Amino acid sequence: MLSRRIIPCLDVRDGQVVKGVRFRDHVVVGEIVELALRYRDEGADELVFYDITASPEGRRVDRDWVERVAREIDIPFCVAGGIRSVDDAREVLHAGADKISINSPALERPALVGEIAGAFGVQCVVVGVDSLRDEDGEWRVRQYTGDPSRTQALRKRTLDWIEEVQRLGAGEIVLNCMGTDGVRRGYDIEQLRAARAVCHVPLVASGGAGEPAHFADVFRDADVDAALAASVFHSGDIAIPTLKRELRAQGIEVRA
């Protein structure tokens, strides 16, 4: 039986893992490979590395650390940030990443999703979607969320965008619910359920994890394939072995 996946997300700046509010007050939390191996040992099912310097500075992901991670770890990993072309994707995939994730560049030019899928297959194309509920009650997409001064609210409805990127060739969708992100009160079940209803490829929940019960809720109530979190893992507030034990006790299939 297919397991539900637990995915720690690591922010990378200048080749090191950092934490903090994006673009402000960054604290280096460790060396990339070292942290990747620690999460691997603890039972992470997959890792996402988000290159927070690459995208706003308009430069590519540094191939060097991707290759170092690929050499050392034996679980899948995805690289996000700074991928705006088939060439960028090739660089990162050839360095050893299993998947690439695109967000703002896909909004700038949706055809990019299909171009990368055509070149390397849908299985390695993840589309990240940042979404927030507007005052009229609709969830809509946000762009350039990495930099608060540049973040834009788009007219595009989140659910329409999720359908569109699947038609274009997205093999997986990460839905980052900005309303619950960073608050640690649980994933946005309502929005994720709505997304699930239109998402036929794997769906990854992001934003809001604060305790193990939140993971159980999102798997059970929103039927997502994976749950992503950052701060609760980095701070040590949730240890992956404990989390998996609790999920298993609730009858949720996770990898031992």
Added chain:
Amino acid sequence: MRVVLVDAGGTNIGSVRYALQRLGTDAALTADPARIRAASHVILPGVGAAGPGMRRLRDAGLVEVLRGLTQPVLGVCLGMQLLCERSEEDDTECLGVVPAAVRRMPGAPGLRVPHMGWNTLRATASHPLTEGLRERDTAYFVHSYAVPVGDYTLVSSEHGQPFSAAVGAGNFMGMQFHPERSASVGAQLLRNFLSL
């Protein structure tokens, strides 16, 4: 032991190579027919689609070379599918060394395609490739096409319906999952292949 990785442009070549290095084996990347024929073990990796995958093998002049190999050959993911007779993906004629046809995995509510993530392996035949595989062991899959279960199936898995997770036909073997990304289970199965 001289292990080669067939370099036909698939994107997971690096990852497979690193996985072998972690096992202490340095595999050369090559598209040279002579070096491939002279190898003790041949690995055909590959991520992407069947049509372009076969085209790359044809362009590199490797179709007959691979068909004629007598040493242990391992296809990984798309590489395994290319060992089969045909693939529904792009309606592609493949190498035909494993008597199977590759089919699109049917999706359904609650059943996502691509099949992506860690799934349980079940050995269905006794074979040196699956030595040490235990019940409830899992491996990492990511694919939309699959080989049905048949006489050639060594390991099965299930996503809505059973499919071949590993196959074997004589010296030709394949793994649908990614051993290079399947933690200790993947390492064990790669080690098994290298000891054939």
